[in-house]
Amino acid sequence: xxxxxxxxxxxxxxxxxxxxxxxxxxxxxxxxxxxxxxxxxxxxxxxxxxxxxxxxxxxxxxxxxxxxxxxxxxxxxxxxxxxxxxxxxxxxxxxxxxxxxxxxxxxxxxxxxxxxxxxxxxxxxxxxxxxxxxxxxxxxxxxxxxxxxxxxxxxxxxxxxxxxxxxxxxxxxxxxxxxxxxxxxxxxxxxxxxxxxxxxxxxxxxxxxxxxxxxxxxxxxxxxxxxxxxxxxxxxxxxxxxxxxxxxxxxxxxxxxxxxxxxxxxxxxxxxxxxxxxxxxxxxxxxxxxxxxxxxxxxxxxxxxxxxxxxxxxxxxxxxxxxxxxxxxxxxxxxxxxxxxxxxxxxxxxxxxxxxxxxxxxxxxxxxxxxxxxxxxxxxxxxxxxxxxxxxxxxxxxxxxxxxxxxxxxxxxxxxx
DNA sequence: TGACGTCAAGATCCG
DNA sequence: CGGATCTTGACGTCA
Numbered sequence: 001x002x003x004x005x006x007x008x009x010x011x012x013x014x015x016x017x018x019x020x021x022x023x024x025x026x027x028x029x030x031x032x033x034x035x036x037x038x039x040x041x042x043x044x045x046x047x048x049x050x051x052x053x054x055x056x057x058x059x060x061x062x063x064x065x066x067x068x069x070x071x072x073x074x075x076x077x078x079x080x081x082x083x084x085x086x087x088x089x090x091x092x093x094x095x096x097x098x099x100x101x102x103x104x105x106x107x108x109x110x111x112x113x114x115x116x117x118x119x120x121x122x123x124x125x126x127x128x129x130x131x132x133x134x135x136x137x138x139x140x141x142x143x144x145x146x147x148x149x150x151x152x153x154x155x156x157x158x159x160x161x162x163x164x165x166x167x168x169x170x171x172x173x174x175x176x177x178x179x180x181x182x183x184x185x186x187x188x189x190x191x192x193x194x195x196x197x198x199x200x201x202x203x204x205x206x207x208x209x210x211x212x213x214x215x216x217x218x219x220x221x222x223x224x225x226x227x228x229x230x231x232x233x234x235x236x237x238x239x240x241x242x243x244x245x246x247x248x249x250x251x252x253x254x255x256x257x258x259x260x261x262x263x264x265x266x267x268x269x270x271x272x273x274x275x276x277x278x279x280x281x282x283x284x285x286x287x288x289x290x291x292x293x294x295x296x297x298x299x300x301x302x303x304x305x306x307x308x309x310x311x312x313x314x315x316x317x318x319x320x321x322x323x324x325x326x327x328x329x330x331x332x333x334x335x336x337x338x339x340x341x342x343x344x345x346x347x348x349x350x351x352x353x354x355x356x357x358x359x360x361x362x363x364x365x366x367x368x369x370x371x372x373x374x375x376x377x378x379x380x381x382x383x384x385x386x387x388x389x390x391x392x393x394x395x396x397x398x399x400x401x402x403x404x405x406x407x408x409x410x411x412x413x414x415x416x417x
Numbered sequence: 418t419g420a421c422g423t424c425a426a427g428a429t430c431c432g
Numbered sequence: 433c434g435g436a437t438c439t440t441g442a443c444g445t446c447a
Binding site for chain 1 (some may be wrong): 422423425426
Binding site (some may be wrong): 019022047102103104105109111115121145146147148180181198302388389391392395406 | 435436440441442443444445446
């Protein structure tokens with residue numbers, strides 16, 4: 001069972017995806033963006049490996065304008081070696097990747113131009129995975145599309161467009177239920193007809209259920225029928241509702257208790273779970289560490305990442321975790337993340353913010369220039385008197401961490417959340 | 418015609 | 433000028 005995240009990671013320096021607008025997209029600009037993004041992807045894969053993350057969605061933005069402008073460029077040839085090397089690393093580590101054309105890739109549109117662009121987009125996504133030398137179990141997840149006032153007809157249009165696709169696309173294609181137009185029963189129906197797997201998305205199903213009497217676990221079992229051996233293990237999407245936002249909006253972080261409950265219902269099955277959550281890799285690490293006994297060293301590493309975030313939210317939580325981790329023969333993962341979640345739910349006080357910032361400043365006080373020191377003190381003063389936000393202070397500290405190569409701080413979460 | 422969702426680029430504002 | 437903050441862009445459908 002693998003747990004993964006989508007597209008980008010928090011607190012992984014050098015992993016950012018770059019893009020540009022259409023009007024600035026010269027071939028030269030695009031090629032240099034592609035090179036940058038491939039390097040970022042490599043950084044992300046390395047990060048995943050080091051952190052026991054074995055499931056990952058590659059961003060559709062990897063190749064900016066991949067299905068239009070960049071389709072004309074020889075990026076596959078120019079970067080063949082790099083792409084293949086990334087693929088080899090993925091394969092050697094038994095990592096599984098996927099891609100997910102967005103809500104604007106609509107194969108069943110009545111507009112033939114829209115459908116043709118969708119086909120181009122699927123070609124682009126498949127060619128990324130092909131260029132990396134990855135097998136069929138590295139999937140492309142697609143939504144069924146629009147309804148256009150006649151669902152039956154819209155579905156039959158999807159099926160006929162599917163039948164016309166190249167085999168290289170068909171073998172990777174997976175359908176997912178959405179939260180508005182096609183619920184899980186619709187999707188199972190269509191996917192069974194054309195013989196492709198289904199990704200069950202629990203939050204979409206919650207917002208737009210096919211049948212409220214059927215549990216998530218039962219839908220997941222129903223979907224398992226469509227996953228054949230060559231498709232790899234069954235995949236699902238898991239997310240939690242953001243409290244106070246629109247139904248279907250992803251939460252900032254995965255709450256560990258409901259996740260563990262959900263996971264226990266599936267523990268007999270070999271299922272890959274893609275988390276859809278704002279804090280990305282952070283929630284993945286939490287979930288992985290709570291359902292596996294990873295060793296206390298892994299928790300100590302996590303503790304180090306969260307340290308200053310905790311200190312600014314709850315000095316008491318900070319001390320609690322330090323005590324929890326004293327017994328080196330224990331593995332208090334659930335307890336630790338519970339304290340982190342509780343602390344993050346608290347109202348943050350200015351005093352604690354200032355205190356945490358001063359702790360981080362401690363890394364620089366001996367090497368920073370006079371100007372850097374003055375700037376820090378001014379910013380902190382202005383934060384205290386409510387003239388700037390805390391992020392201004394953090395950004396200054398982040399610049400210093402980059403300048404003085406404080407990797408310990410840079411891989412922590414303090415600057416980013 | 419705006420809302421939807423996502424992210425970074427681009428534009429603008431501020432000291 | 434650098435840095436913070438606001439707006440736009442790119443995609444298609446639906447109300």
